[in-house]
Amino acid sequence: MSIIRNQPLGVISKALSVPLLLDGSPMYLKPERLGWTVHVATPEAAKQFFLKTDIYPKFDTLATQRGTLLHEFVGEKNILFARDKNEWKKHRKLVNPAFHKSKPLKLFGTLGHKVFKVVDEANEKPVDVTLLMARYTLDVIGQAGFGFDFDAILHEDSKWVNVYDEINVAIFDPFFFFLPFLDTHFRWLFRDRKRKSELVGQFHAMLLGVIEKKRQVLQEKYNAKIQDNHHDVVDDAEKDLLTLMLESDYSEGGSILTNDEIKSNLNVFFIAGHDTTANTLAFAIHALARDPVIQQKAREEAIRILGDEPYDVLPTYEDIRQLDYLNQVIKETLRFYSPVVSGLPRETAEDTHLVGVHLPKGTPILVDIYNLHHNPQVWNHPETFDPSRFAAGGEADQQASAANSKNGGAMAWSPFYNGQRMCIGMQFSLEEQRVMLSTLCKYRFFLFFFLFF
Numbered sequence: 001m002s003i004i005r006n007q008p009l010g011v012i013s014k015a016l017s018v019p020l021l022l023d024g025s026p027m028y029l030k031p032e033r034l035g036w037t038v039h040v041a042t043p044e045a046a047k048q049f050f051l052k053t054d055i056y057p058k059f060d061t062l063a064t065q066r067g068t069l070l071h072e073f074v075g076e077k078n079i080l081f082a083r084d085k086n087e088w089k090k091h092r093k094l095v096n097p098a099f100h101k102s103k104p105l106k107l108f109g110t111l112g113h114k115v116f117k118v119v120d121e122a123n124e125k126p127v128d129v130t131l132l133m134a135r136y137t138l139d140v141i142g143q144a145g146f147g148f149d150f151d152a153i154l155h156e157d158s159k160w161v162n163v164y165d166e167i168n169v170a171i172f173d174p175f176f177f178f179l180p181f182l183d184t185h186f187r188w189l190f191r192d193r194k195r196k197s198e199l200v201g202q203f204h205a206m207l208l209g210v211i212e213k214k215r216q217v218l219q220e221k222y223n224a225k226i227q228d229n230h231h232d233v234v235d236d237a238e239k240d241l242l243t244l245m246l247e248s249d250y251s252e253g254g255s256i257l258t259n260d261e262i263k264s265n266l267n268v269f270f271i272a273g274h275d276t277t278a279n280t281l282a283f284a285i286h287a288l289a290r291d292p293v294i295q296q297k298a299r300e301e302a303i304r305i306l307g308d309e310p311y312d313v314l315p316t317y318e319d320i321r322q323l324d325y326l327n328q329v330i331k332e333t334l335r336f337y338s339p340v341v342s343g344l345p346r347e348t349a350e351d352t353h354l355v356g357v358h359l360p361k362g363t364p365i366l367v368d369i370y371n372l373h374h375n376p377q378v379w380n381h382p383e384t385f386d387p388s389r390f391a392a393g394g395e396a397d398q399q400a401s402a403a404n405s406k407n408g409g410a411m412a413w414s415p416f417y418n419g420q421r422m423c424i425g426m427q428f429s430l431e432e433q434r435v436m437l438s439t440l441c442k443y444r445f446f447l448f449f450f451l452f453f
């Protein structure tokens, strides 16, 4: 009934799957697109799953999507969908340095100032926070990803924002997502779908243009360096991910990833990094609006660290390291709302046992992040939003303590997954959230209800 009534995931989960965990079961079966799929929902089972990537390789998700708009958009070879270990390692190695440099805090802060402009211009009228955060993270991923300005916060009707939005909505259209054969075999019946495919082509052409241009600039810089030993003057933190990827490509001695592979990885950053962070930010603001006490505590901390001058500030590393309470709010938001409810499905590469349960070769399996985070056998009062779980020495620390480590306690909180294939954008996203939320705290958040009669 919950599904038919189109109720939120939390309600469906509470009604259907959480009860299956009450007797301490580590996993349950659920029908998915790939057939009956094992959903893992305890830290101990999750730990074994995360650490044994050879036994639980990614399912070839793209094989079921070849010819769909999703496949057209992300392409074949990239870090997220790679199933083959060597293929994945190649991408991760090239993408890694870009994510391990310091993060573009200045960019996060400057784009935040544009957000304030929108809020100020609303003049105390309600603001659609979900939309505004989606605009913010699109501008972040455009500029931090490949130095491209979508200008989405201030001009939501600009050409590339519309193109990207249309593609994004079309890719996850449930009709085509759950019936991919309509896309692969019957697209000719849907004229609008064909137009979406043309938009993907336009978007890709734009990306390839940017990649090619950056390659040329780097090649020239690289040649100049060889001639006059000239040193780079641009701060790594303010370089975009594409430049950092191409630079590490050069330091590896030439083009290891083709333009198509680089483009595919950039598209993955959109799929993996845009809505995920936007939704977390929107959920955090929602949680603060629902609880004035938590909101006030977060605001007092932000003012203590950033000051309450009338002008807009740009938080430094030193500042955001001190945002202890806000960090707890962010972590609790990621637990409570779990913007990624589960990772991409894996399948067992051989007959195996997971916490004593026999799983035959070829079984589809994933960690159900939402239910792991809402499992009453794991968390005290999981349906209460309580940031103090993440205070030093609090519930999360106790879970992760040495005494609980063999039971996978440290994996009880896994919004970014864990192990080798953990989210590479985790720190990037966390810094982005810390900058946005700490500076946005100068406003007071209220819930606004639409009443329909």
Ligand code: HEM
Binding pocket: 079, 080, 081, 092, 268, 269, 272, 273, 274, 276, 277, 280, 339, 340, 342, 343, 344, 345, 415, 416, 417, 420, 421, 422, 423, 424, 425, 426, 428, 429
């Ligand atoms: C709140 C924000 C985010 C959440 C909750 C999140 C969550 C996740 C999860 C659960 C995975 C594992 C997926 C799987 O293996 O099936 C993942 C992987 C990944 N994420 Fe994120 N993510 C976030 C933000 C980002 C950002 C900002 C970026 C990039 C700019 C990013 C890039 C990636 C990539 C490239 C992978 C694949 C890593 C690999 O397989 O080696 N994510 N993310």
